[in-house]
Amino acid sequence: MSREAVRRVRSRHPFRIEAWLVLPDHLHCVGNLPPDDGDFSRRWRLIKSGLSRALPKTERRSDSRKAAGERGIWQRH
Structure with missing residues (x-):
């Protein structure tokens, strides 16, 4: 998953x-x-967006993350 995202960007x-x-x-x-x-x-x-897109759609996310369109692997700013 991460290798493919990096390969595409490179x-x-x-x-x-x-x-x-x-x-x-x-x-x-x-x-x-x-x-x-x-x-x-x-x-x-x-790279981060490629990794996020590769996550399973069944990932558990809080309502606030869903509302913001955030996936669970990246920290908030």
Whole structure:
């Protein structure tokens, strides 16, 4: 699931992953972008949305998360 989301984003917006650590409730990623492109936020947003779309539709969500259109894997801001 996560590899496919990353692969899709990398095919359109190149970057290199130096380190990736997945923990039960969050993850860390260290990467490099092309010299002429500093738009890491686009890449991260696309990876997160790809992961969210891959979640089963049976995921349990609170009413407030449903109303906001949020999936249960990302923290709120």
